[in-house]
Amino acid sequence: MAVIDLSDIEIIKSVLKGNTADYTVLVDRYKNKSFTMLKRMLKNEFDAEEVLMDCFMKAYNNLSSFKYESKFSTWFYRIVYNTALTKLSGVKRKIESQMQSIDDLDYLQSKYNADEYSKKELSEIMNKIINELPAKNAAVITMFYLEEMSSEEISQVLDISVANVKVILHRSRNLLKDIIQKRNLLKEIL
Amino acid sequence: MISISDELLNNFIDGGLNPEKVKLINEAIEKSPEVKSRYLALVKSNDVLLKLKSESVSPDFTKTVLQKIQRRKELAKQQKRFLFVVLSLLGIIALGIVGFIFYQIINVSAPQSNQIVTTYSEDVGNYFSNLFGKKNISVFGSVLSFIMLVSAYFFYDYQRNSKKNFMH
Numbered sequence: 001m002a003v004i005d006l007s008d009i010e011i012i013k014s015v016l017k018g019n020t021a022d023y024t025v026l027v028d029r030y031k032n033k034s035f036t037m038l039k040r041m042l043k044n045e046f047d048a049e050e051v052l053m054d055c056f057m058k059a060y061n062n063l064s065s066f067k068y069e070s071k072f073s074t075w076f077y078r079i080v081y082n083t084a085l086t087k088l089s090g091v092k093r094k095i096e097s098q099m100q101s102i103d104d105l106d107y108l109q110s111k112y113n114a115d116e117y118s119k120k121e122l123s124e125i126m127n128k129i130i131n132e133l134p135a136k137n138a139a140v141i142t143m144f145y146l147e148e149m150s151s152e153e154i155s156q157v158l159d160i161s162v163a164n165v166k167v168i169l170h171r172s173r174n175l176l177k178d179i180i181q182k183r184n185l186l187k188e189i190l
Numbered sequence: 191m192i193s194i195s196d197e198l199l200n201n202f203i204d205g206g207l208n209p210e211k212v213k214l215i216n217e218a219i220e221k222s223p224e225v226k227s228r229y230l231a232l233v234k235s236n237d238v239l240l241k242l243k244s245e246s247v248s249p250d251f252t253k254t255v256l257q258k259i260q261r262r263k264e265l266a267k268q269q270k271r272f273l274f275v276v277l278s279l280l281g282i283i284a285l286g287i288v289g290f291i292f293y294q295i296i297n298v299s300a301p302q303s304n305q306i307v308t309t310y311s312e313d314v315g316n317y318f319s320n321l322f323g324k325k326n327i328s329v330f331g332s333v334l335s336f337i338m339l340v341s342a343y344f345f346y347d348y349q350r351n352s353k354k355n356f357m358h
C-alpha cells in the first residue's frame with residue numbers, strides 16, 4: 001500500500017518508527033486547509049505561512065505525545081489555533097480581535113450592505129467578509145465548511161462548548177443571510 | 191403559532207431539531223413568505239459557505255518543512271556530540287582530581303606503602319602533585335575557568351546561530 005493511502009494514525013506510527021519522509025504526506029494533507037484558516041485568522045499571507053511552518057514543526061516534535069484518543073486533525077488544528085492566538089496576542093491585532101468580539105459583527109454587516117458592494121459577485125463579497133471576520137469566527141467557519149469537522153470536534157479545538165460553536169456558526173450565517181436579503185438576491189433563487 | 195427565529199431556522203438547516211419542530215417549520219415556510227424569505231437566504235448563505243475553496247501555500251512548502259526537520263535532527267545530534275565531549279573532558283578532570291586526592295591520602299596515612307608503589311606511578315604522582323600543588327593550583331583553576339567560560343560562550347553562540355538558521 002502506498003504511503004499516500006495510509007490513514008493519519010498509520011502515518012504517525014511510521015514517522016515515529018523513523019520514517020521522517022512520511023511526515024510530508026501529513027503536511028500535504030493538511031497544509032492548504034490550515035493555511036486558509038490561518039490566513040483568515042491572521043489576515044496576512046506571510047504570517048499565515050510562517051505560523052503554519054511553526055505548527056508543523058511543533059506537531060512533529062510532539063508526535064510522540066499524541067495519544068490517539070482524538071483524530072490527528074483535531075489535535076493538529078488545536079496546535080494551529082493556539083499558535084495563531086499566540087501570534088495575534090503579540091501584535092497590534094490583539095486590540096482589534098478583542099474589539100471584534102463574537103457579538104460585534106454589525107460593522108461588517110453595515111459595511112457590506114453599502115452601495116459600493118452592490119454590483120459585486122456574491123461569492124467575492126462572501127470571501128471578503130469571511131476574511132474580515134474575527135479570528136474565532138473565521139476559524140469556526142473554516143473548520144466547519146472546509147475541513148467538514150463536526151461542532152463537537154470544533155469545540156474540542158477551540159476549547160469552548162458545542163453551543164458556543166453553534167452560536168458562532170449561526171451568527172456568521174445570519175450575517176451573510178442579512179446581506180443576501182438586503183441585496184434582494186432572493187429574487188434570483190425564488 | 192410560535193415565532194420562527196433565525197436560530198430555529200439555522201438548527202432546521204443543520205438537522206438539529208426533533209420531528210415536531212421540523213413539521214412546524216415546514217408549515218411556517220409554506221404559509222409565511224417572510225419566514226420563507228429568511229429560510230432561503232440562510233440556505234443560500236450556507237451554500238455559498240459550502241462552496242468556499244481553500245487557498246494554497248507556496249509550492250515548496252512541504253520540502254521546506256522536511257528540510258527544517260532534518261536540520262533540527264542534525265542539530266540535536268551535534269548538540270549531543272558537543273555535550274559528550276564537554277562532559278568527557280570534565281569527567282577526565284574529575285578523575286584526575288580524585289586520583290590525586292587518593293594518592294595524597296595513601297601518602298599521608300601509609301607512608302610505608304610508598305615502597306610498593308612503582309617508580310612509574312611515583313613519577314605520575316609527582317607530576318599531579320606539582321600540577322595541583324599550592325603554586326600551580328590557582329593558575330590551573332584560572333585556566334580551567336577560562337576554558338569553561340570560552341566553551342560556554344562558543345556553545346551559546348553556536349546554539350544562537352543554529353536557532354537563527356532554524357527560524358529562517
